[in-house]
Amino acid sequence: MTFDTLIIGGGHSGLQQGIALQKQGRSCLIVSTGESPRRFRDPEWSQEVERHRFEDLGGFWLEDRVLGGEFSGTNEGEILNRIFTESRGEKALDAEQFILATGSFYSGGLMADPEHVWEPLFGLDVFFEGGHKDWVRPDFFAPQPFMSFGVLTDAEGRVLRAGRPVLNLLAYGSVVSSRCAR
Amino acid sequence: MLKPDAAKPKAALLFGSFNPLHEGHLAILRYLAEHRLADELRLVVSPQSPFKQGQGLLDNAHERLDAARAAVAQTGLPVIVSDVEFDLPEPRYTIDTLRHLQRTEPDKEFVLVMGGDNITALDSWHLADELLRDFEIWVYPRPGTDAQPYVDAFNARPCVKGVKYFKDAPQNNISSTEIRARKVLTYDVIIIGGGITGVGVARDCALRGLKAVLVERDDLTVGASGRNHGLLHSGARYAMGDPESARECIAENRILKQIAPHCIDACDGLFVTLPEDDLGYQQRFIDACLAAGIDAAAIDPAEARRIEPSVNPDLVGAVLVPDASVDPFRLVFANALDAAARGAEILSYHEVRGLRRDGRRVTGIDVWDVRGKQEKHLEAPVIVNAAGTWAGQVAAMAGARITMYPDKGTLLVFGTRINQLVLNRCRPSSDADILVPSDVTTILGTTSQRLEPKEIPGARPTPEEVDLLLAEGSKLAPALLQTRILRAYSGIRPLIALDGAEEGGRHISRSFVLFDHESRDDVPGLVTIAGGKMMTYRLMAERTVDLICRKLGREVVCTTAEVPLPEAIARPERFGGRVICECENVREDEIRYAIDQLGARTLLDLRRRTRVGMGSCQGQLCALRAAQMLPEPDVRGFINERWKGIYPVAWGEAMREAQLAQWMYKEQNL
Known part of the structure; x- marks a missing residue:
């Protein structure tokens, strides 16, 4: 079975994209670990309700953990050919278009050690500055630099990998640096 | 011109709780007597003033009555001190007492005497119209109140028997409320500082039958006592460099395992x-x-x-x-609760504003009751400075110098x-x-x-x-x-310089010092116990109270090494109700217990008593739930306090919590 779009992450952003694309007649697969935090800015939001909406529109839902992907290079940029998951092993998933909606630190879409911030699935380019001393402010209620960290995208919302755009991988939601968010 | 009624002798009544009777009251009685305005003067002592409950110096009504009688007797004034209200049923409104007197003494005319500050609120009194119609009212002036407009207004009303204003009567710039504020409370020992040392001294005093009061400007455990690694030293750490400390540690290690196993x-x-x-x-x-x-x-x-x-x-x-781990919060509260149960007063949120002196002697302290918003005056023959890091400041108030090395x-x-x-x-x-x-x-x-x-x-x-x-x-x-x-x-470790080593090559010790400022600085009445470690708090208290006993001439043997400590913070399994803090399994009933029995008012108080907010969520999930139960919910301050500990370690898992906290609390109006 093939899909037009494969969405990684079944939280607020992933479901929002999935529902919009299904309505446009594109066939979507969402790969989700099944856990999503509640959406803090919208307490009414329910992952379960939105997932049913998505499936009622013909979308497919797969509970699995994405481990990584296989890329190839072209002159214009990189192409994500397929992704590997925990339970499918060698049986990779492919699609024309991929969407990354894995969330930020809280959801594991971003990770940090004292010196680095990284995107764990594909090693995408991430915006962060300095070491952990520079990421925070002593006053909780002051703007906190780390809240702006996330993957970098080009003007079309395509993620970057070693400075080159990944032509068929868009990023949505809190995984994207607020500097690039549209 | 006032003329006594020829038909009926006039009895002028001054009502009050007289807690205590003071010169202001006596001045008005003297004025009435000298001007022969009434045939009889009576003080009507009320068993209680419903507005001043629990604030009294003389909480026992009979004490007040006796004190008023004694004070009146001293003046020689022809005043009767009446206990008529003691036998009247509650509620005792003034009109009820007046009616009672009319019935029991029909041949007298009763006049109500009151201060100019009371007439302003007379309309709110029970059956005020009836009172004004049937009884004459005499008003004496009070500073800060111009009663004249009120007197005129009442007299302009129909059916008012008469309100008279003795504008020229002496004014006395005094009130019972002020006198209560000036009242000095006396103890055997005053302890400054609510850390482990202070509560240890308070408990030791209480066990030896000394009347002790402890004052702490914030909450118990806010200083080094709540900010250490909770190591119950075996002494091994000090064995090489400081054998004396090592010996103290192992002795106390064995004692604490016996008297505080729950900590x-x-x-x-x-x-x-x-x-x-x-x-x-x-x-x-x-x-x-x-x-x-x-x-x-x-x-x-x-x-x-x-x-x-x-x-x-x-x-x-x-x-x-034989190193071990100790819960410092439990140990402090166990000592404080046991001290209180044995008669000591533990006054947290009481800040020392100044020392009371008699020449060079320190005789007491003036403290500000932060939550009650009033000044209090405490006196004792011995004052113990157990202020830890701030011991230098306390000693400086007395003109004594000790050098702390925070x-x-x-x-x-x-x-x-x-x-x-x-x-x-x-x-x-x-x-x-x-x-x-x-x-x-x-x-x-x-x-x-x-x-x-x-x-x-x-x-x-x-x-x-x-x-x-x-x-x-x-x-x-x-x-x-x-x-x-x-x-x-x-x-902050409250390290202290040893005497004789304050200049030049400074010798800083991890061991404790006990200064008798009488012999050291010619400041009698003040003792400082400083330095040392949580580990040796009991020994520090023992030495301190030994010195206090010698000073008071009341040699009583120390028993803190034998008498076990009570379980201050009850075990969670004893409590029921909704779970408020999942990480530390704190339930509703434990929070109520902390509020009612342990004096918690804010989230920070609660954390120190129940561990709310100390677990893996660092208060993010429980703060709002717990705040709803507290008298002073200070969520914003609590979250910032927790943040102080999170932001220096914001990576890995702590980063997730940091982000969650930002989402949850930042956009709320706290």
Whole structure:
């Protein structure tokens, strides 16, 4: 079975994209670990309700953990050919278009050690500055630099990998640096 | 012109609680007597004033009555002190008492005497119209109130018998409320400081039958007592450099395990030698421990790895010692509760504003009751300065000089209990060489940095200290690097310079000092107990109270080494109700208990009494729930306080919590 779009992450952003694309007649697969935090800015939001909406529109839902992907290079940029998951092993998933909606630190879409911030699935380019001393402010209620960290995208919302755009991988939601968010 | 009624003799009545009767009252009685305005003067003592309940000096109504009688007798004025209200049923309104008197003494005419400050509110009195219609009212002036417009207004009304204003009567700038504020409360001992030392002294005093009061400007445990690594030393740490401290530690270690088992996890400890350390140090260390009376035994590295799997597997030597882990919050509250149960007063949120002096002698303190918003005056023949880091400031108020060396130590709390035994490096003391298991967490300490006094209020952990702690601490237990850090925190060691060493080559001790300022500085009445460690608080208290007893000539033997401490903070399984804090399993009933029995008013108070907010969510999930139950919900301050410990360690799992906190609290109007 093939899909037009494969969405990684079944939280607020992933479901929002999935529902919009299904309505446009594109066939979507969402790969989700099944856990999503509640959406803090919208307490009414329910992952379960939105997932049913998505499936009622013909979308497919797969509970699995994405481990990584296989890329190839072209002159214009990189192409994500397929992704590997925990339970499918060698049986990779492919699609024309991929969407990354894995969330930020809280959801594991971003990770940090004292010196680095990284995107764990594909090693995408991430915006962060300095070491952990520079990421925070002593006053909780002051703007906190780390809240702006996330993957970098080009003007079309395509993620970057070693400075080159990944032509068929868009990023949505809190995984994207607020500097690039549209 | 006032003329006594020829038909009926007039009895003028001055009502009040007279708590106490003061010169202002007597002045108006004297004025009425001298001007022969009434045939009879009576003070009607009310058994209680419904507006002043619980504020009285003389809480017993009969004491007030007797005191009023004695005061009147001294003046020689022809005044009857009446207890008529003592036998009247409640509620006792003035009109009821007047009616009662009319019935029982029909041949007299009763006049109500009141201050100009009372007439202003007369309309709100029970049956005020009836009172004005049937009884004459005499008003005497009170400072700050112009009663004339009120008097005129009442007299302009129909059916008013008459309100008379004795504008020329003497005004006395005094009130019972002010006198109560000036009243001095007396004790045998006043203790300044609500850390472990202060509560230890208070309990020891109470056990020896001394009437003690402890004042603390904030909450108990806010200083070093609540900000340490909770290590119950065996003394091994000090065996090489400070054998005296080592001997004190092992003796107290054994005593505390007996009297406070509920505060202690007797887990034992290991001193490990790593390949980079000098293994020759180990034998010298063991010899020093044994000489100090500490059971220390070398064990095989393989055996060390077996009993403590988290230890660095490359270790080349290990020594087993009787170190343990202690819950400092429990220990402080256990001492405070027991002291209070035995008659001591524990006044937290009472700030010392000044010392009361008689020449060079310190006779008492003026304190500001922060929550009650009033000044109080306490006196005692002995005042104990147990202010820890701030002991220098307290001594300075008395003109005595002691030099404190505040020293900042930063520690890290890890989200799981990594080690079962206390882990120490077997080498001369250095940064980050102690790892103490603390209930379900592990605490890594510490750094050491001398502070100037002005730096104390802003002392916080820095990211640099965190990096140092991790780099060194992970050599003891490599798993630290993979374990979530809950928070970082800093405490101030209240180190003190020994006498005779204050100039030049400063000798700073980890041991304690007890200064009798009478012999040291010619300041009788003041004693300072400072320095030392949580470990030796009981011994510090014993020595202090021994000195107090000698000063008071009341030699009573200390029993704190034998009498067990009560369980201050009851075990969670005893409490029911909704779970408020999942991480620490704190239920509704425990929070009520902390509010009602342990005096918690804010979230920070609650944390120190119940561990609310100290677990893996660091208060993010429970703060709002708990705040709803508290008299002073201070969510914003609480979250910022928790943030102080999170931001220096914001990476890995702590980063997730940091982000969650930002989402949850930032956009709310706190």
